Structure formats: C-alpha cells, structure tokens
Amino acid sequence: AGLAVCYISLPAVASKTGFFAIAFCSGLGWGIAMPVLMGVMFDISPPSFRGLNLNMALTMALVGFFVSPITGGFILERSGYTMIFHFCGILSIISVPLIVLAKRGGQQCIFS
16 A cells, blocks of 8 residues: 555656655665565465465565566556556555455465
C-alpha cells in the first residue's frame, strides 16, 4: 500500500527533495515488501514444499524484470510516464488484498 502511494505521487513531484523522499520511501517499501512476501510464501507452504515454493516465488519475481520493461514500453508509447506510475500504483493496490487472501487461504494453495 505504501508503494502504491509512492508510485501514484511520483509524477506530481516537482522538487529534488520530494523526489528523493519518494525514492527513499519506495526503497523502504521494496526492502520490506519482498522479504515479507517470501515470508508469507514460507509460512503458507508445508515443510516438504517450502524450497520449491520459494524457488517459484523468486522465479515469479524475476519474470517481472522481463515482463515489466515490455509492458512499460507499451504504456509509455501510448500514454506517457504518468500512466506508467499510475499503473504500478494500481497493481500495488490490487496486490494488497491478494496477499491477505493468500495468507488466509494458504492451505488451499495449489502447491501446498
């Protein structure tokens, strides 16, 4: 949720100080979000599948580094930088309830 605020407010920043403040908050968000997501994956997985599920979660995150530039280029070509940051914010907002659902219903996960 904090990352969503950073993404959505980034296009409105007009000063270096504001930019660096948002960069700092984004860095904290990523520094907290990724370990927490891996922790949730570890918690919801049975011991026999923890290694596999963490590996798949890491692979999913790395696929994002491949898909994101393609998607970002497509959005940039059609709508500009502001829309890229709004799109990232919207995806971050959507992910918050999905994380909560994954934590609650983890025992029904396909790889659990």
